[in-house]
Amino acid sequence: MTAEAAATGPHVLRRINVAGVLQALRDSPDLTARVSDLTAATGLSRPAVTRALAHLADAGLVASLGVEPHQAGRPAVRVRFRAEAGHVAGIDIGPHTMALVIADLAGAPQAERRVPIAPAPTGPDLVRILRTELADLAGGAGVPASGLWAVAVGTPGVVDHGRGEVVLAPSIPGWTGLPMLAGLREWLDCPVLLDNDVNLAVLAEQRTGDAAPTLLYVHWGERIGTGLVIDGRPHRGAGSAAGELGFVDLATPIDRTPEPAADGLGAFERLAGAEAIRRLAVESCDASLAAALRSDPDLRPLFQAAADGDPAAPPVVETAAARFARGLAVHLLLVDPGVVVVGGGLAHGGDLLLDAVRRHLEPLVLAPFEMRISGLQENAVVTGAVWMALDHAEKRLATLLG
Amino acid sequence: MTAEAAATGPHVLRRINVAGVLQALRDSPDLTARVSDLTAATGLSRPAVTRALAHLADAGLVASLGVEPHQAGRPAVRVRFRAEAGHVAGIDIGPHTMALVIADLAGAPQAERRVPIAPAPTGPDLVRILRTELADLAGGAGVPASGLWAVAVGTPGVVDHGRGEVVLAPSIPGWTGLPMLAGLREWLDCPVLLDNDVNLAVLAEQRTGDAAPTLLYVHWGERIGTGLVIDGRPHRGAGSAAGELGFVDLATPIDRTPEPAADGLGAFERLAGAEAIRRLAVESCDASLAAALRSDPDLRPLFQAAADGDPAAPPVVETAAARFARGLAVHLLLVDPGVVVVGGGLAHGGDLLLDAVRRHLEPLVLAPFEMRISGLQENAVVTGAVWMALDHAEKRLATLLG
Numbered sequence: 001m002t003a004e005a006a007a008t009g010p011h012v013l014r015r016i017n018v019a020g021v022l023q024a025l026r027d028s029p030d031l032t033a034r035v036s037d038l039t040a041a042t043g044l045s046r047p048a049v050t051r052a053l054a055h056l057a058d059a060g061l062v063a064s065l066g067v068e069p070h071q072a073g074r075p076a077v078r079v080r081f082r083a084e085a086g087h088v089a090g091i092d093i094g095p096h097t098m099a100l101v102i103a104d105l106a107g108a109p110q111a112e113r114r115v116p117i118a119p120a121p122t123g124p125d126l127v128r129i130l131r132t133e134l135a136d137l138a139g140g141a142g143v144p145a146s147g148l149w150a151v152a153v154g155t156p157g158v159v160d161h162g163r164g165e166v167v168l169a170p171s172i173p174g175w176t177g178l179p180m181l182a183g184l185r186e187w188l189d190c191p192v193l194l195d196n197d198v199n200l201a202v203l204a205e206q207r208t209g210d211a212a213p214t215l216l217y218v219h220w221g222e223r224i225g226t227g228l229v230i231d232g233r234p235h236r237g238a239g240s241a242a243g244e245l246g247f248v249d250l251a252t253p254i255d256r257t258p259e260p261a262a263d264g265l266g267a268f269e270r271l272a273g274a275e276a277i278r279r280l281a282v283e284s285c286d287a288s289l290a291a292a293l294r295s296d297p298d299l300r301p302l303f304q305a306a307a308d309g310d311p312a313a314p315p316v317v318e319t320a321a322a323r324f325a326r327g328l329a330v331h332l333l334l335v336d337p338g339v340v341v342v343g344g345g346l347a348h349g350g351d352l353l354l355d356a357v358r359r360h361l362e363p364l365v366l367a368p369f370e371m372r373i374s375g376l377q378e379n380a381v382v383t384g385a386v387w388m389a390l391d392h393a394e395k396r397l398a399t400l401l402g
Numbered sequence: 403m404t405a406e407a408a409a410t411g412p413h414v415l416r417r418i419n420v421a422g423v424l425q426a427l428r429d430s431p432d433l434t435a436r437v438s439d440l441t442a443a444t445g446l447s448r449p450a451v452t453r454a455l456a457h458l459a460d461a462g463l464v465a466s467l468g469v470e471p472h473q474a475g476r477p478a479v480r481v482r483f484r485a486e487a488g489h490v491a492g493i494d495i496g497p498h499t500m501a502l503v504i505a506d507l508a509g510a511p512q513a514e515r516r517v518p519i520a521p522a523p524t525g526p527d528l529v530r531i532l533r534t535e536l537a538d539l540a541g542g543a544g545v546p547a548s549g550l551w552a553v554a555v556g557t558p559g560v561v562d563h564g565r566g567e568v569v570l571a572p573s574i575p576g577w578t579g580l581p582m583l584a585g586l587r588e589w590l591d592c593p594v595l596l597d598n599d600v601n602l603a604v605l606a607e608q609r610t611g612d613a614a615p616t617l618l619y620v621h622w623g624e625r626i627g628t629g630l631v632i633d634g635r636p637h638r639g640a641g642s643a644a645g646e647l648g649f650v651d652l653a654t655p656i657d658r659t660p661e662p663a664a665d666g667l668g669a670f671e672r673l674a675g676a677e678a679i680r681r682l683a684v685e686s687c688d689a690s691l692a693a694a695l696r697s698d699p700d701l702r703p704l705f706q707a708a709a710d711g712d713p714a715a716p717p718v719v720e721t722a723a724a725r726f727a728r729g730l731a732v733h734l735l736l737v738d739p740g741v742v743v744v745g746g747g748l749a750h751g752g753d754l755l756l757d758a759v760r761r762h763l764e765p766l767v768l769a770p771f772e773m774r775i776s777g778l779q780e781n782a783v784v785t786g787a788v789w790m791a792l793d794h795a796e797k798r799l800a801t802l803l804g
Binding site for chain 1: 633737
């Protein structure tokens with residue numbers, strides 16, 4: 001403690017002042033502020049703020065917007081955070097699609113792209129597509145891929161976040177065990193981070209949608225998985241394998257031994273995932289709806305039919321809700337997160353579906369909860385990847401403060 | 403930050419020194435140390451340590467053990483932490499038994515007692531028993547109940563830790579909604595804390611048995627519930643209702659609506675709890691073992707029979723293990739705690755039972771885990787209560803440091 005006190009010299013204080021001014025500017029509306037706004041926000045003197053701004057301008061992080069008349073008639077200098085001083089990339093690798101976003105230091109997307117992936121790609125194929133698409137997208141946004149400050153990649157399966165390896169990815173053949181980030185890191189010369197896709201979705205949800213300190217995100221699509229933030233910190237699990245709701249077995253009778261899956265899907269995914277619900281719907285509805293359902297990966301035609309009064313649709317929606325509620329109830333009983341956000345393809349079911357889920361959950365749980373549909377829809381994972389990359393970019397930003 | 407730096411005056415430093423010396427002494431073997439041990443442990447000078455010790459002696463927290471010869475022939479003063487300077491109580495209220503422990507400031511039990519509770523007691527009855535027994539036990543240990551520094555109480559059910567109320571306790575009729583701590587607080591004039599019993603068990607397990615930062619404790623008895631510590635912090639859930647594994651429903655077919663319970667037990671407790679296993683065992687074994695099983699709440703005769711080679715026992719142990727594994731697998735899939743400690747009556751099954759559970763878990767989970775029997779057995783909750791009370795007593799200790 002005394003050693004810390006001794007380290008509090010003038011250079012440390014100056015650095016703290018510079019960081020404080022930068023933070024206040026980044027928290028300002030439109031990322032612009034007057035010097036007087038910054039003195040008010042930081043409690044620093046006008047000379048201290050001016051010195052900090054000069055330092056930030058030298059580092060390329062602040063630009064002057066010139067002098068504007070102030071309320072009392074005195075001229076005031078307005079400055080702007082140069083969010084374009086750096087860029088990051090967020091990437092979402094799904095079983096069918098790859099999504100990429102290039103964002104500036106304020107998280108504003110500068111370029112984005114969604115690329116379909118051929119069925120059953122190999123790991124090396126995916127890495128090749130990823131390199132090509134990222135280089136092309138970044139180049140188009142005027143940023144060489146080698147100029148990115150950080151890249152974060154979300155992928156299904158059990159991910160070793162620290163080592164950047166996919167430990168287990170049943171839904172992408174050839175993906176398991178692939179040290180995919182080593183090659184990317186060499187090529188890009190910047191930090192490349194890897195996390196489970198649903199862990200990134202819950203991060204995005206918390207940063208952009210819901211400020212609840214504890215939050216459960218449930219991806220409800222062909223796959224079913226959850227991401228959990230507890231007291232603001234992501235909970236990945238001791239082996240990075242938390243949140244595997246899709247593999248919970250509610251179907252095998254208690255005194256029988258569960259059969260191993262042949263299709264890479266988990267037991268609960270086979271009951272309540274998009275494919276299972278699609279099969280139920282196709283069996284019970286007329287030919288035209290069945291055809292529409294077969295061609296839409298997200299079951300939108302089912303929910304549209306329910307809204308249009310097609311009598312075949314509500315029983316299927318009800319079954320989907322009842323099954324999903326049985327699995328979600330288990331999560332709520334064990335973790336009691338308080339707030340649940342539902343994303344993934346089934347989120348297209350909206351309140352119609354969610355109201356039915358709530359009704360079925362009610363008698364199964366012991367504590368109150370709030371539940372809503374994700375506002376980010378299919379962009380949740382790639383948005384979370386951008387946020388994770390931005391968190392990492394903060395380290396580089398800090399080195400620019402001197 | 404500058405305000406903090408300004409607060410670092412000589413009085414603050416002295417207080418930090420006193421606290422550091424006290425901590426070093428409490429961390430020493432047998433709570434005793436020589437002045438030279440304390441200078442080595444704290445990095446403080448001998449005069450600073452001597453001043454701190456004088457201050458601690460004035461506060462009644464340190465006693466001198468006199469001068470002893472040192473290795474180099476120089477005399478050395480040995481001092482002792484006066485753990486008897488304060489006392490706390492830990493209490494475990496179960497459906498059948500109440501356990502109480504009076505401990506000193508080092509957590510060493512000074513008096514302990516286990517009191518049977520009449521079937522189906524009311525809440526006020528329990529509070530009455532608790533007051534009488536606590537006063538008697540503390541008095542016998544030479545501590546008036548009014549002299550306790552803190553009291554912590556563990557109880558089954560959903561507990562509002564902050565308000566000291568039992569929100570929901572299906573296993574103790576009349577307990578739900580009882581603001582039981584208000585009366586105790588008035589009477590005792592010290593902090594009285596309330597927590598879910600399994601949350602206290604996991605605290606005890608972490609402090610005394612396992613230093614893993616993330617740890618799942620599973621109580622496996624008539625009731626089944628879990629306590630979770632994540633990165634060293636207890637996870638109680640948004641509504642204090644996490645860990646209700648006993649209410650997870652693995653029995654009702656997925657497309658049927660679960661029936662509400664009439665017996666206060668949860669669905670998984672009715673499948674894999676001690677009562678369910680006892681019924682299975684009684685049905686399949688001979689009359690003498692059946693009689694022994696009926697009279698022992700912890701199924702010890704079953705495990706003894708299995709160890710003795712009774713052919714009726716292994717199939718029951720196997721069924722118990724297989725059912726329990728199905729429920730525990732759900733928890734491991736969702737939370738991935740890495741380390742699991744099993745306590746409660748079924749823990750008497752020891753490695754015989756746990757090896758079978760491990761075998762059944764293996765194909766059901768995605769990440770590796772370690773699992774062991776709690777070394778604290780039926781004392782886990784009351785030991786955790788003592789630790790929680792001691793944590794609170796630290797605040798009072800801090801005020802004595804001046």
